[in-house]
Amino acid sequence: MTPKDLRQLRRHFHRNPELGFEEDQTKDKVAEILTDLGIEVHRGAGIIGILKRGTGNRAIALRADMDALPILETSLHDYPSQTPGKMHACGHDGHMSMLLGAAADLAGNDGFDGTVVLIFQPNEEHGLGANAMINEGVLERFPVQEIYAIHNLPGAPLGQLSTRPGLICSSESLFEVTIQGQGGHASMPQAGRDSITIGSEIVLALQTIVSRKLAPGAGVVVSVTEFLTNGQRNVLPGSAVLKGDVRARSGEDRKAVAALMDQIAKGIGMAHGVEVTVAFNTEFIETVNAPEPVEAALEAGRALGLNVIGNREPMSFSEDFAHFSAAIPGCFLLLGNGTEGANGRPLHASDYDFNDDLLPIGAAFWAQLVRSRLPAQT
Known part of the structure; x- marks a missing residue:
């Protein structure tokens, strides 16, 4: 997907926000895109995409959250929420778009050996979606050795990657x-x-x-x-x-x-x-990062030339990804959303907006991480 494609996709999600466990149209759109890319799709509480190349038996998972918030949007841009009282005020519209962009890259260009499990999770905001997917047996049906998630961070420079081993979210x-x-x-x-x-x-x-x-x-x-x-x-x-x-x-x-x-x-x-x-x-629960996935994420960021911080202070906010990283070694990381205007507004603010310039950066990071963790056989 081109940066323009990613921007249009993200703005589609932004116009059509859905709350936790109500993400029906969102799930349909994600499944449609994955299917068009030739990626195996499984539906349940969320959407799972399975992308396999080569003969390698290693597998990693990448997670994006899908739900919006019950907030009346006050942003002044030309693609506001079409559902009054509901808004993507946390950037999940961007998280989905970055992962779909990476899926398009990986499906079209290969360059890895193993399995990528693409997890599109519902209801992150109330801390219920990860357990819903775990209780459905997602980790048993699609076993992986590592799991990763990205969250945008307003107020941090665009594309700055930061994480830490151990506790990352309260x-x-x-x-x-x-x-x-x-x-x-x-x-x-x-x-x-x-x-x-x-x-x-x-x-x-x-x-x-x-x-x-x-x-x-x-x-x-x-x-x-x-x-x-x-x-x-x-x-x-x-x-x-x-x-x-x-x-x-x-x-x-x-x-x-x-x-x-x-x-x-x-x-x-x-x-x-x-x-x-x-x-x-x-x-x-507390979100805890495992050392090896953290180092892998930092190396992928350095390979792309990103501004990397490897031992940031823990965040005071909470993250439903905690349930995944409690079950499997994982890494939750943050990407700077920029410091100006709506991109620098706090998460959950009614005038916050995800930075479209971050979309190709996030998609490239995901693809780089996959190729580094599942290297192609030579």
């Missing part, structure tokens, strides 16, 4: 603290058990988990993001719900936060004579 856990107090008249607070006061105490106490319970530099973030009550203008609320988000860089810290949160919230509830329950659910 986990994400969602929590919910429910307080069951006693409502009453705002003029007589002594007659009830005001859940706002109790909830406020819990909010502040939860901040001591990071500042006083964990080692400095642990990289944990605890954020209360919602405070919901049944109070009114002159009615003290009898119940309240606190919701929030926890990011952690290790499973040990994540489990420690869950235990401390339960202890602190219930302890405050006991002090006030009210019932408090805590739910803690991990949606994304």
Whole structure:
């Protein structure tokens, strides 16, 4: 595919965003392109393409995510989302296009010996798509020795490749603290058990988990993001719900936060004579890169003359690729999306846009990686 072809394809995906597990038209388009390229296609929760050359028994997998976000786009370009309230605000339109561009290159020019498994994954944003494909048996049906994924990075120079061995992305856990107090008249607070006061105490106490319970530099973030009550203008609320988000860089810290949160919230509830329950659910586990795939990705980037950073700081965001890299040695890497205008806006911003100039770079990187990991027999 030419850069123009890739640009047109990416903008097609951008105009037609679909949310997680609703990527029906997207899957149809991906399958159509792979079929036209002569690549074997398998459908399930996502789309799998199988491209084999030569007699080699080695296989690697390349993953791209497909889903969009429930965001109303405010971008000013001439190819906006045609579905109000849905938008490719994370660059998955570009990720798919880069992988399809590499598929076209590899299908047309060969130069490798072995099998490439092209994984187009649904529902990355809610951390559910990778497990859906794993539970379907994708790793047993199409066994591979290594797996890779690319994510664009706004604010980094165009085409800058960065990754690291070990932890690359934090986990994400969602929590919910429910307080069951006693409502009453705002003029007589002594007659009830005001859940706002109790909830406020819990909010502040939860901040001591990071500042006083964990080692400095642990990289944990605890954020209360919602405070919901049944109070009114002159009615003290009898119940309240606190919701929030926890990011952690290790499973040990994540489990420690869950235990401390339960202890602190219930302890405050006991002090006030009210019932408090805590739910803690991990949606994304930590993403961990294996050393050999990391070095392979860095070497492929250097071979293309990219600006390569091999030991970047871990990212605070979370990635569903974590489930794949927990099962198979893998590498999650980042490619700079540029620093100007919409290309430099944060991921998930309503005016963010994927940089079309990154498309041929990403496609060339994927093709180079395949040919270096599955070298043709001479």
